[in-house]
Amino acid sequence: MVAIGxxxxxxxxxxxxxxxxGEIDEAGAPRPPxxxxxxxxxxxxLVILVIAFLFYAFPFAAAVKYSLVxxxxxxxxxxxxxxxxxxxxxxxxxTSLEISAIAAVAVVLLMLPTVVLVRLxxxxxxxxxxxxxxxxxVVPPIVLASGLAHLQGSAPEWLVKLWFNHPLTGLTPxxxxxAMPFSYRAIDTGVRAIDxxxxxxxxxxxxxxxxxxxxxxxLPNVETAVLGAIFLTVALCMGEVVLSSIxxxxxxxxVEMIQVGASSPGVSVAISIxxxxxxxxxxxxxxFLARRRRGSTSVRVI
Amino acid sequence: xxxxxxxxxxxxLARTSVGGAWVGMVPFTVYVLIFxxxxxxxxxxxxxxxxxxxxxxxxxxxxxxxSSYWIPLENSLILSAWTSALGAxxxxxxxxxxxxxxxxxxxxxxxxxxxxxxxxFGGVALAFMLIAAxxxxxxxxxxxxxxxxxxxxxxxxxxxxxxxxxxVAYVFFQVPLMVILITPALEGLRPQWQEAAENLGASKLDxxxxxxxxxxxxxxxxxxLVLFGNAFxxxxxxxxxxxxxxxxxxxxxxxxxxxNVLVNQDRIAFALGVExxxxxxxxxxxxxxxxxxxxxxxx
Numbered sequence: 027m028v029a030i031g032x033x034x035x036x037x038x039x040x041x042x043x044x045x046x047x048g049e050i051d052e053a054g055a056p057r058p059p060x061x062x063x064x065x066x067x068x069x070x071x072l073v074i075l076v077i078a079f080l081f082y083a084f085p086f087a088a089a090v091k092y093s094l095v096x097x098x099x100x101x102x103x104x105x106x107x108x109x110x111x112x113x114x115x116x117x118x119x120x121t122s123l124e125i126s127a128i129a130a131v132a133v134v135l136l137m138l139p140t141v142v143l144v145r146l147x148x149x150x151x152x153x154x155x156x157x158x159x160x161x162x163x164v165v166p167p168i169v170l171a172s173g174l175a176h177l178q179g180s181a182p183e184w185l186v187k188l189w190f191n192h193p194l195t196g197l198t199p200x201x202x203x204x205a206m207p208f209s210y211r212a213i214d215t216g217v218r219a220i221d222x223x224x225x226x227x228x229x230x231x232x233x234x235x236x237x238x239x240x241x242x243x244x245l246p247n248v249e250t251a252v253l254g255a256i257f258l259t260v261a262l263c264m265g266e267v268v269l270s271s272i273x274x275x276x277x278x279x280x281v282e283m284i285q286v287g288a289s290s291p292g293v294s295v296a297i298s299i300x301x302x303x304x305x306x307x308x309x310x311x312x313x314f315l316a317r318r319r320r321g322s323t324s325v326r327v328i
Numbered sequence: 329x330x331x332x333x334x335x336x337x338x339x340x341l342a343r344t345s346v347g348g349a350w351v352g353m354v355p356f357t358v359y360v361l362i363f364x365x366x367x368x369x370x371x372x373x374x375x376x377x378x379x380x381x382x383x384x385x386x387x388x389x390x391x392x393x394x395s396s397y398w399i400p401l402e403n404s405l406i407l408s409a410w411t412s413a414l415g416a417x418x419x420x421x422x423x424x425x426x427x428x429x430x431x432x433x434x435x436x437x438x439x440x441x442x443x444x445x446x447x448x449f450g451g452v453a454l455a456f457m458l459i460a461a462x463x464x465x466x467x468x469x470x471x472x473x474x475x476x477x478x479x480x481x482x483x484x485x486x487x488x489x490x491x492x493x494x495x496v497a498y499v500f501f502q503v504p505l506m507v508i509l510i511t512p513a514l515e516g517l518r519p520q521w522q523e524a525a526e527n528l529g530a531s532k533l534d535x536x537x538x539x540x541x542x543x544x545x546x547x548x549x550x551x552x553l554v555l556f557g558n559a560f561x562x563x564x565x566x567x568x569x570x571x572x573x574x575x576x577x578x579x580x581x582x583x584x585x586x587x588n589v590l591v592n593q594d595r596i597a598f599a600l601g602v603e604x605x606x607x608x609x610x611x612x613x614x615x616x617x618x619x620x621x622x623x624x625x626x627x
Contacts, residue, residue: 071425078422078503082442085461085500088469092460140356147349158360164608165368166561168578169601172585173367176374176594199363208448261449267564268578272585280452284568287456291467295460298453305449309441 086299093296105292109300115293118282121193125278126263128194129201130256133209136202138252141213142244145222159210162203171272174200178273193275201263208262209255216251217244250315257308264301371605374598387599397580397600403491404560404577405607411498412555418499419506419555420514420548426507427514440511443504450501455568458497462488489570497565502555509554513547546621553615557608577604 096104109115144151162170178190190196225247229239245252267280275281279297287294378384391397426439446454461470464482471481487493517540525535563578572583577600584597 067428070421071428074418074421074425078418081503082446082500084470085457088461088473089457091469092467136356136359139352143349143352148353151353160612161364163557163561164605164612165364166563166578166601166604166608168561168563168581169371169604170364170367172581172594172597172601173370173374175585176370176598177367199359200367203360203364258444258448261445265449265451265453265564267452267567271567272582280564280568283452283456287459287568291456291459291463294456298456301453302445302449302457305445306441309444310437313437313441 086302089295089299093292093299095292097290097292105290105296106300108290108293109297112286112293114277115279115282115286115297118277118279121277122264122279124194125198125201126260129198129205129263130259132198132202133205133255133259134213134252137206137209137213137255138245138248139240141210141217142222142226142240145214145217146226155210159206161206163207167204167266167268168272170200170204171269174269175272175274190273193270193278196273197266197270197275197278198263200269201259201266204266204269205255205259205262208258212251212255212258213248216248216254219251220244220247250312253315254312257312260308261305264305371598371601374595375602377595379595387595388602390596391599391603397596400575400577400580401603403575407491407495407498407576408556408559411495411502411559412552414499415502415506415555415559416548416552419503419551420510420544422503423507423510423514427511439507443507445504446501447505447508451564452568454500455497455565458488458493458500459569462486462493462496464488489574491574491576494566494569494574494576497569498559498562501562501565502559505555505558506551509551510547513544513551517543546618550615550618553611553618557611557615560611561604561608 093105094101094103096102109119140155144155178186178196181190188195222244225243226239229243230236234242265280267284270278271281271284276285279301283294283297286297375387376383376385378386422439426436429435460468462468462481463471464487466472468488474481485492488497521539521543522535525539526532530538561578563576563582566574566576566579567582570579572579572586581597581600581604584593584600
C-alpha cells in the first residue's frame, strides 16, 4: 500500500502511469475513484498528442479542401461525382474491388488450412513457415515486380494468356503473396489462442470431415483473426501500385489515380480521401470486433 | 452420404500417417513456389547470367562501377536512415502517450486504426493528400497558406517531389509503423517495476536509466531496423509523388525495366534487385538477433 501511495504521489509522469492508476482503482485501493479525473495528463503526453494531431490533421483538412475545389474554381462535389461518372475511374475501382475480394478469399483458403495443419500435425515446420511468409518483406515489391515483368515479356504465349492478360489473373496471385506477412501472423495469432487440438478431436470424433471441421468449428473460433487478415489484404489490394504500374496494368485504381492526377488532381485527391476513410473504418470496426483483450486488436507485422 | 467411407475417416486423426499431413502442405508450397519462387528465380538468375546464359559478375560490376547506380543507393540509404530515426523517435513518444490511456479507450482505438491505415495502406493515397497540402503554391493548400503568412516553402528549396519532400512523406507512414511495432513492448513495461524501483529509493530518472531504457532498448532498435528496411523497400509513395526520376534505388530499377533503350537493362534491374534483397536481408538479420533479446521481457 505504501508503494501505491508513493507512485500516486509521484504522479503519472513516467511510462505506464495511467495503466498503473487503472490497476489501483481495480484493486479497490482506498483512493477516491474521482481522484483519477483530477489528474491532468502530463505535459509530455499532451505535447506529442497535439503535435501528432496537427501533423496529420492539417494535410488531411488541406486535402479535403483541395478536393472540394472544382475545376472552375468554385466549391462543390464535382471531383467526387467524377469518380462514378468517369468510366475509366469507375472501371478501375471495380477491378480493384474484384481483385480485393478474390485475394481475400484466396488468402483464407490458402493460409487457414496451412496454419491449422502446421500447428496440429507438423509443428516442426513452424519456423520454416514463418521464414517463408516473411520473405515478401525481405524482397521489396519493386524486385518482385521486375521478376514478374520479365516473365510477362518472356513467357510462352499460352502462359501469358493464362496468367498475365488480365489484372485479375496477373495481380491477384501476387497480392496474396504480398499479404502473407500480415495474413499469416494474424491467422497464426488467432489459431494459437484457441485450443485447436481439443476442438479438432471433438469435431472429428463426432464424424465431421476435415472440411466441416475447418469451416464450422475452427473458422468461427478464429473469426476476428481471419477478419483482420481479410481487411489488411483488402487494404493492400486497394492501395498497391508498384507491381501494377511496373507490369503496366493501367486499369486498377491506384495506377488510374496517378494517371488521372496528371490532368485533374482534384479527382485523385477525392479518391484518396475516400480510400483512407474507407480503410480506416474497416480497421476501426475491427478493433470493436476483437473479443480478446489484447493482441487481436492490432495485427502485428512481425 | 451413406456411400462415404465414414469409419476409416473417423479414426483418421489418430491413425493418419505423417505422410498424409505432408500432402496437405502441397497447395501452399506449390503456390509459393510459383508466385514468389518463380519471379524471384528470374531476378536472381538474371542477375548472375549474361544474355548468352553464361554465369557472370558483369551485371554487378556494372552497378558498382557506375555512379548512376551508386547515387541512388546512397540516397536510398540516407533517406531510410533519417526517416526511420525520426519515425522511431516520434513513434515511440506517441505510442508512450497513447499506451498511458487505458486499453480499449477511444484514443487507443483511433490511433491503432489510423496507424494501420497509414502504415499498411498509405502509399498513393498519402501521396495525393500531401500533394494537395504541400504541392507548389497555387495548388498546395498549406503551401499557399504559409506563403500568405510569409513563409515561402518552395523559395526555401523545399519541394514535395524532391528527395526531402519524399522523405517527409515517408515520415508520415514511418511514425505510425513505429507506433504499431513499439506498442507491445511499451505494454510489457510493467508498472510494478517502477513501483519496485521507487520503493528502493530510485528517482524517476534512475528508473528510466536503469530499468525502462535497458528493457526497451532491444525492442526500440528492432523496430528501428524494421523501419529502415521498410523505407528502403518502399516505392509506392515516391512513385505517386515523383515517378521514375527520383534518384532512389526502386526508381532506378523501374527505369531499367521500362526504359528498354539499352541492352542488358533488364539484367541491371535484376542486379539492383539482388542488391536490395541483400541489404534488406542484413537489416532483417540484425532485427532477428535483437528480437531474440527483446522477447525476453515481453512474455
